[in-house]
Amino acid sequence: MGNKFQIDRRQLVKLGFSAGVLASLPYAGISLADDESDELLQFVSDSDSPIENSQTGTLSQREFQTLFTLCEYVNDVWQFDANLTQYGKLLRADLELKTTRRPSYLVEYRNALELIELVARNTDSVEQAWPTLLFSDVAAANFGATRLGRARRFVFSEIIAHQIPISGAFRSFGLVNYRGFFGGPYASPVSYRRGAI
Amino acid sequence: MKSIIIIGSGVAGTVLARQLLASGDVEVTMFEVGPEFTPADRRIWLDHMLGSDDIYAPFIDDPRTENENFGLRRSRLLMKGGTTNHWGGLTPRFKPEDFELNSRTGFGADWPFGYDELAPYYAKAEVLLGITGDSDNDDPPRYGAKFPFPHTDFTQGDKVVIDALESLDISYGHMSIARNGTRCITTGTCDYCPVNARYTAVYDLQQLQVEYSDLLTLKTESPVTKILMDGKTRTRGIEFMDLNTGIGHSADADAVFVCGGTIESCKLLLASADKDWPDGIGNDSGHVGRHLIGHPVMFAAGIRPGNPDGIGEELGFDSLISRHFDTPAYQHKGKMWFSGGVSANASIEEQVISNVSRTAMNAAFSSGLRMSMGGEMEQFEHPDNRVSLGKERTSQGLLTTNIQVGVHDVNLQTRQEHVDTFVRILKTAGCRDASIETGALNPDGAHASATCRMSRSDTDGVVDPNLQVHGTDNLYVCSNAVFPSIAAANPTLTVSALAVRLATHFAAAD
Numbered sequence: 292m293g294n295k296f297q298i299d300r301r302q303l304v305k306l307g308f309s310a311g312v313l314a315s316l317p318y319a320g321i322s323l324a325d326d327e328s329d330e331l332l333q334f335v336s337d338s339d340s341p342i343e344n345s346q347t348g349t350l351s352q353r354e355f356q357t358l359f360t361l362c363e364y365v366n367d368v369w370q371f372d373a374n375l376t377q378y379g380k381l382l383r384a385d386l387e388l389k390t391t392r393r394p395s396y397l398v399e400y401r402n403a404l405e406l407i408e409l410v411a412r413n414t415d416s417v418e419q420a421w422p423t424l425l426f427s428d429v430a431a432a433n434f435g436a437t438r439l440g441r442a443r444r445f446v447f448s449e450i451i452a453h454q455i456p457i458s459g460a461f462r463s464f465g466l467v468n469y470r471g472f473f474g475g476p477y478a479s480p481v482s483y484r485r486g487a488i
Numbered sequence: 489m490k491s492i493i494i495i496g497s498g499v500a501g502t503v504l505a506r507q508l509l510a511s512g513d514v515e516v517t518m519f520e521v522g523p524e525f526t527p528a529d530r531r532i533w534l535d536h537m538l539g540s541d542d543i544y545a546p547f548i549d550d551p552r553t554e555n556e557n558f559g560l561r562r563s564r565l566l567m568k569g570g571t572t573n574h575w576g577g578l579t580p581r582f583k584p585e586d587f588e589l590n591s592r593t594g595f596g597a598d599w600p601f602g603y604d605e606l607a608p609y610y611a612k613a614e615v616l617l618g619i620t621g622d623s624d625n626d627d628p629p630r631y632g633a634k635f636p637f638p639h640t641d642f643t644q645g646d647k648v649v650i651d652a653l654e655s656l657d658i659s660y661g662h663m664s665i666a667r668n669g670t671r672c673i674t675t676g677t678c679d680y681c682p683v684n685a686r687y688t689a690v691y692d693l694q695q696l697q698v699e700y701s702d703l704l705t706l707k708t709e710s711p712v713t714k715i716l717m718d719g720k721t722r723t724r725g726i727e728f729m730d731l732n733t734g735i736g737h738s739a740d741a742d743a744v745f746v747c748g749g750t751i752e753s754c755k756l757l758l759a760s761a762d763k764d765w766p767d768g769i770g771n772d773s774g775h776v777g778r779h780l781i782g783h784p785v786m787f788a789a790g791i792r793p794g795n796p797d798g799i800g801e802e803l804g805f806d807s808l809i810s811r812h813f814d815t816p817a818y819q820h821k822g823k824m825w826f827s828g829g830v831s832a833n834a835s836i837e838e839q840v841i842s843n844v845s846r847t848a849m850n851a852a853f854s855s856g857l858r859m860s861m862g863g864e865m866e867q868f869e870h871p872d873n874r875v876s877l878g879k880e881r882t883s884q885g886l887l888t889t890n891i892q893v894g895v896h897d898v899n900l901q902t903r904q905e906h907v908d909t910f911v912r913i914l915k916t917a918g919c920r921d922a923s924i925e926t927g928a929l930n931p932d933g934a935h936a937s938a939t940c941r942m943s944r945s946d947t948d949g950v951v952d953p954n955l956q957v958h959g960t961d962n963l964y965v966c967s968n969a970v971f972p973s974i975a976a977a978n979p980t981l982t983v984s985a986l987a988v989r990l991a992t993h994f995a996a997a998d
Contacts, residue, residue: 322919329828388531394541426843448841449538455837456537456963464836464853465798471537473682474802477620477667482674484649485744 321427324413331406332429337436341445344394354382354404357417361447362454364421371460372420378458386452396445403442493726495520495712497757498570500966502689502983503616505704506696507991515703517739518693520753521711521729521884522567524978527691528684536680543680544574548881549933551594556930558782563750563932565883568708569690571749571934572980573680574679577666577686578806579981580825581610581795583628585816586975587837593820595868595896596779597972600944600953606985610990613984614664616864617687621664623782627811630891636911637669641862644799645830645975648859649808652917663827666980675806711885715760715769715963723963725890729885741963744995747987750969751875751889752781754939757950758877759887770940770950770957771928779938780873780893781974782931783803783864784903786824789908790919795857813906819866822902822977826863828913859917861910865903866976867931870894875939893931905930935979940969956992957984966990 323331336342350358359379366373390397410420424439425447433442455461456471466482467473474482492508494501497520524545524663526532535541549569552582555618584603614621617774621635639662642650653660667678672685684691696704709731718724718739725740727883746753752776759770767774788948806827813824835842841922844852870893876887907926914924943949948960951970957963968979975982 332700350634365840369840385530385534388534419807425841439507440809443542448837452538452837453534455840461836464800464832464834464850466800466802468674468676468802468803468804469836470676470801472675473636474676477669477672477674477803478669479526480636484644486645486650488642488650 302417303329313384321422323429324426325408327413327423328411332431332434332437332439334433334436335402335438337433339425341394341396341399342441343398344396346397347391347395348397350386350390350397350400355386355401357404357407358400358446359471360417360452361450362458364418365451365454367383367458368461371455371458371463373454373460373462375458378454382450382453383459385457399441399445400436405441405444406438471485490742492516493739494747495726495751496520496570496743496747496749496967497522497568497689497706498694498747498749499572499617499687499689500749500809500968500982500983500987501745502569502693502696503613503987504745504747504781504966504991505990506616506692508994509696509700509703511905511991511995513593515705516700516740517705517707519710519712519726520568520706520708521748521886522565522570522708525568525573525690525928526710527569527573527680527688527694530682531682531683533677537677546725547573548884550884552880552882552891553886554879555889557893557895558891558931558933558936560751560889560891563752563934567690568706569688570695572687572689574687575934575980576978577615577678577828577970577976578665579621579666580809580811580977581628581664581813582606582975582977583811583984586973586977587818592816593868594940595820595973596781597941597943597948599941599972600942603628603998606982606989607633609985609989610981612988614980616665616988617981618840619666619687619981620669621660627988635664637667639664640803641701642809643803643807643829644797645801645857645971646808646828648799648830648857648917649861649913650826653810654914655916656913657767658810658913658923660808662867663806663869664981665805665807665920666795667805668702672875676801678805682933686801712748715746715756715757717760717764717769717787717960719756720764720975721961723960742965742976745990746963746965747967749933749967751933752886752935753876753945753965753967754875754950755887755939756887769963770959772959773947773951774798775941775943775948777939778873779869779941779972780875780936781867781869781938782892783935783974783976784867784899784931785862785864785929786826786903786907786910786926787860787862787928788907788914788926789858789860789924790914791856792918793856793920795832795854798853799857800853801829801832811911811976820898821905822865822868822899822921824865824902824906824988825976826861826885826906826910828859828861831858832861850939858978859914861913861920863906863907863910864909864935864976864978865899866974867899868896869938869973872897922993935974937968937974940965940967941972942970943972955990964990964994
């Protein structure tokens with residue numbers, strides 16, 4: 292008999308248990324610059340919902356393009372080699388849904404955009420700001436409630452979670468389908484790989 | 489035109505409403521305790537897919553209904569469409585021996601009719617729910633009935649499980665599952681299908697509201713608090729509360745169908761006690777609320793070293809089932825069905841967010857394959873099992889629930905045997921001993937059954953073989969509550985078949 296562990300029934304239905312990640316960290320040891328810390332680690336809210344989520348609106352094309360540099364950065368660094376041109380249109384449409392319907396993420400997105408601009412001042416480009424924004428080591432108490440903590444949770448992580456299936460990034464591992472990707476009819480030979488029974 | 493009241497908008501109430509509206513001169517008013525909900529909405533799907541919002545959190549039970557031995561929270565949903573909003577869609581039929589549990593084992597009760605009586609209604613329900621399945625698999629017998637959609641092929645991950653099963657001479661087959669074969673786009677977010685391919689009562693009901701806009705009224709956030717009787721045998725309608733105003737109302741009907749699930753259906757009969765039914769409607773012999781059963785769940789998982797073929801979970805829903813331990817030979821111990829699958833050793837987005845390098849991700853991906861086994865077994869009723877009324881009202885307007893449950897030793901022993909079987913399969917597949925984890929869950933509200941069980945005589949149960957409450961003329965219960973036993977099969981197809989059969993009976997008796 293093996294070890295005992297607990298699981299929620301709904302998780303069990305999927306028969307897919309999350310696994311621990313044991314691997315090296317490509318961007319370990321990044322610290323925030325002194326002039327960034329106060330702004331980035333400012334307390335905002337420990338709410339599990341996006342703040343001021345009744346405020347709806349549309350991101351400008353410039354604002355969207357700034358956020359989209361995250362997708363370009365991830366696609367490049369992790370060598371996903373996905374075609375981002377078409378994906379960008381889908382992301383734009385989905386972010387529109389996240390900002391024009393309640394609970395709206397508009398204020399969380401604008402907070403993240405301010406942080407990107409702030410960090411980019413200390414780097415040569417927005418692209419070079421991403422390691423700091425995503426992976427800087429922060430020992431702040433209640434980090435999740437800070438500006439940067441909330442940006443990572445409500446904006447950066449969600450966009451990456453969107454990008455992997457929708458852009459087809461998962462294909463770089465040899466997979467043909469992935470949770471969230473519209474793989475096509477199950478009768479289609481390209482919707483998933485069959486076992487040779 | 490007959491005025492019909494249906495209490496509950498889950499699968500039983502919805503299938504029943506569809507059949508009644510199609511077959512007769514009726515108008516239907518449906519009462520639902522929970523709120524409206526929109527299926528296949530892109531924004532809701534995004535929130536669900538991205539994991540940013542627990543989209544069903546607003547619809548779970550009030551915590552005061554929780555019971556540690558028979559949990560209700562999260563297992564059922566109080567909302568338009570009920571628990572089908574998050575169900576897995578698994579739709580195996582019961583087997584012939586399941587209708588004869590007491591005769592064969594001494595446990596529980598027999599059904600008042602056999603498999604062959606229900607078989608044609610199973611076939612109709614499979615069409616209504618849009619089920620994919622293997623029409624050539626005649627266990628249980630299909631008598632030539634075809635599934636509306638062909639089964640899914642086994643996945644590359646299934647092959648890993650199948651190789652182990654074949655080594656152990658354990659039989660397997662294709663899962664039957666309520667997934668429309670022309671709509672499904674294999675997105676794997678089945679808990680909230682973005683295209684209404686998986687059957688949900690909320691989408692079915694949405695269509696019904698269009699098709700029968702003049703004959704079907706749905707009242708959401710309107711818990712029914714009492715069934716009103718006119719003398720001992722006839723119901724004249726119901727009392728309900730408008731949760732938005734807090735004001736109580738009544739509604740008249742020529743017939744009332746209680747489709748509120750196993751827990752709420754029996755509670756409503758108990759709460760409707762009056763001078764003619766002092767212990768609750770249909771409860772002169774004391775069976776209302778008794779015999780509660782569900783499905784204990786067993787599971788195990790392990791890591792198989794190496795994944796040179798880069799196998800991952802690509803289909804996102806179960807395509808494999810084994811009913812090897814769901815046979816008459818196992819019936820006296822507690823039958824089981826199970827499934828198994830594989831997933832990659834780590835999710836891609838989690839690794840990116842955790843700052844794992846591509847090189848390390850490649851290594852993690854090819855280092856091992858996570859195999860999971862999970863199954864559900866038949867539970868035998870224990871004499872202590874009972875649902876009764878609490879004294880307070882929840883925020884959803886329902887009386888709180890008291891649940892008392894006991895467990896038979898034979899069920900505990902067999903549960904462990906089934907877990908041991910999973911471990912044997914995992915080891916045969918090559919999983920490292922140290923990686924194997926096992927566990928089990930007590931039954932919960934998802935498959936709860938038998939609190940208003942069917943019987944030929946009013947001394948043995950609550951409803952007759954046509955689901956009419958014993959001793960009444962126009963009051964019916966259509967829910968898992970009427971099952972005399974639970975079998976080793978998910979109950980939704982069976983309750984849907986009973987709903988079709990009830991509508992047929994009702995139309996014929998008219």
